[in-house]
Amino acid sequence: MTPQRVTLITLGVADLDRARSFYAALGWAPAESLDKVAFYQMNGLVLGLFGTSDLASDQGRPNATLGTGAMTLAQNFMTEAEVDGAYATALAAGATALKAPEKVFWGGYSGYFSDPDGHVWELAMNPFWPLSPDGSLTLPDTP
Known part of the structure; x- marks a missing residue:
């Protein structure tokens, strides 16, 4: 296995x-x-x-x-303001804006950019997935 x-x-x-x-x-x-x-x-x-x-x-x-493949890399943040800050930093660094952060259908907040090689990154705040203090993610137990 x-x-x-x-x-x-x-x-x-x-x-x-x-x-x-x-x-x-x-x-x-x-x-x-x-x-x-x-x-x-x-x-x-x-x-x-x-x-x-x-x-x-x-x-x-x-x-x-x-090529870059069909995938998205993601960073989750604790707040919408952190998402907005990371998005602004990425654009200032030369990222290409794909979708500005906004409230999304699944109840969170996210936006997308691509790096200079076209790798797509999502920046998100998911209220259903709490982050550890170090920013790591462990999916919550489901009933």
Whole structure:
């Protein structure tokens, strides 16, 4: 049986220096930065930035053209004001606005942006999913 967990998410980026600069403008600092990859320590997992051609080679597909895939990365916050602040910071850092934060059908508050490589991020406040003081999320028990 395979454990139900994710320990590392790696994003393929067209220009690693540009990606490092973007995430630095969000206030993120790499825990480890090598010539071809940067790693950011998160709550219980690591986010990696890896040049797309180097990532394709690492995957054993040196001639592959990698895209961004159909997925969304998300950050949850404790308040709507925190969502608004993070959204403003992302736009100031060079993100592309996709949807400004607003109240949403499921009872929360969220907005979307994409980073310079097109990776989509959701910023959300979900009143049904309380966050730990360190910002980590554990789904509440359901009846």
